[in-house]
Amino acid sequence: MSASSVRDVALRAGVSVGTVSNVLNHPEKVSPAAVERVQRAIDELGFIRNDAARQLRNGRSRTIGMVVLDVRNPFFTDLARGAEDEAAGSGLTVTLGNSDENPQREATYLDLFEQQRVYGVVISAYADITERLTRLKQRGIPAVLVDRSSPDGPFSSVAVDDLAGGRLAVEHLMSLGRRRLAFVGGPMGIRQVADRLEGARAAVASHPDVSLEVIEIDALSVLAGRAAGADIVGRSPDERPDAIFAANDLVSMGLLQAFAMQGAGVSVPGQIALIGYDDIDFASAAVVPLSSIRQPSALIGKTAVEILLAEVENPDAPPHHVVFQPELVIRASTRG
Template sequence: MAASMREVAALAGVSMGTISNVLNRPDMVSETTRERVEAAIAQLGFVRNDAARQLRAGQSRMLAVVVLDARNPFFLDVAAGAESVADANDLLMVLVGSGESEDRENRQLRLLMEQRVQGILLSPVGENIPMLDKLDRQGTPVVLLDRGSRTPGRSSVAVDDVHGGHLATRHLMDLGHRDLVFVGGPPSIRQVRDRRAGALDAVADSASTRMSTIWAESLSIEAGAKAAGRILDMTDNPPTGAVCANDLLALGVLQEYIQRGLRVPDDLAIVGYDDIDYAAGAAVPLTSVSQPRAELGHAAAELLMEQVNNQGENTFRQLTFTPSLVVRGSTDHGWRGARA
């Protein structure tokens, strides 16, 4: 059975108030007394009941990151950037995946609200997020992550995905591809829609270029493999170039083509999005639109801590990063590690 504060106080020969001060306000206790209490804590193996303390304070020591897919290496890198800020503020960071489901996202946000987390970084599934109003009323700061805010009263950190989609498509067009396909995940996800909009903007600049769209069921390797089969079924003006909404989709397309004995980029040039670590290590190194993953998480967590530490003040900011294109073998026969 765990030792109690009362047992620590008895062993150290001090009051319960002194134990509380050592744990919460050590500067108020003399060095000699503090050392005696700390020795008693070590001898008894006492562990403070942080849950009870948080209940009294009305707030936990947790920062939550809610993302579309907690298995996606992109979001793991983003979370690592946020965790560095949590560590610096003596907070525990928890990573939660919504599975690209609005119902699951709302359920998770409700549970996090009940846990009284200090703040939430949210990469939302759709546009309608009912729990946001409730979190605002409770005073729990929420910063949108990898998604820009459309209201001045909400901080956000995002990447210019329209520009990224344009960048990827323009690259394929510059290589001579005129029959293109955009492979995207659920259209409910704004990042996917923005990347497609940028791709279509690039195509609109060329009367001889066409782009079709394949909507995948998710932003996963498995969904990408299924999309590859649908691309191969397009016998009228078959695409020679594919722009994928993320790297996992792109890797699924690439793997399926290779397994069917086809060649990349000869039979299909492929561009992904995110530039996760797996992109460079693919069977054919993947050309990808690069986002500053760790920087996104770090910047979003910094904005969140600004709100945590300055509640009641207008500290809302919207930050937008500019993506870049990393060219590799999935589009360029002469690839030598180029960056555009």
């Protein structure tokens, strides 16, 4: 059975197509009797209005397209929740895409959002997508970068100062008397990872008695952290770092799992102090509660949507850049 159309409803109700349209969109303009006839015809025919098609005819959908690096990371789910809550207040919805740190998948989502003529795009970018976002803007689709500062860029951005976060983490470890430090993170092509490492190096630069080893991993995941931890466990005690700054909390949790395995013989924070980044909910619930650098994830998402809504209203406004300051959260993994 084919789907019923507005014309079918009009024929069944004995009214014009325009009257059906008014009942659907402006019922206050139609007499109660006509509204009743149209509603009865809709029920009898099982008519379902196609809001997506109507929105596209109007030139813009009521959906915000959002792309994040890794939806498995609670930081990004909290960020998406903040964006969704703010969008809902304006009658908008959020469609979430996971690039999985893959530039091809990232491009595919942007193509899809362009085809759907979304209200706007919020994206934690993996690749250099300046040209791609410029094309979206030319088509009337604004974009806001999240979790990535772009103070001189052509697009608005909302982020945390990751350079400051890296310094904060390493300064805390050095304040504990730790001198053989390691940074565990990667891929280094992710801007946030590179910035956190740069901040860590800046903190160490003024302390000639402190070393900073870089242990690069291929993903910001628990499994990658566990593999790096296993390699560290395999070293002799005098070759291990006495403190580790992990690029995010998932990596921290993987490291902690490797150190806690039977026979590993590595105590936290006794032998190795450990600090992560993001302060996800799981950090405080770990077997050894993890110290971390806190980012206001939900606030980042909320602020990004606020900026996006303002740019829809005023497309010619200059880019707006918001940078939040990170916060050191000290727990048992560095508090021996």
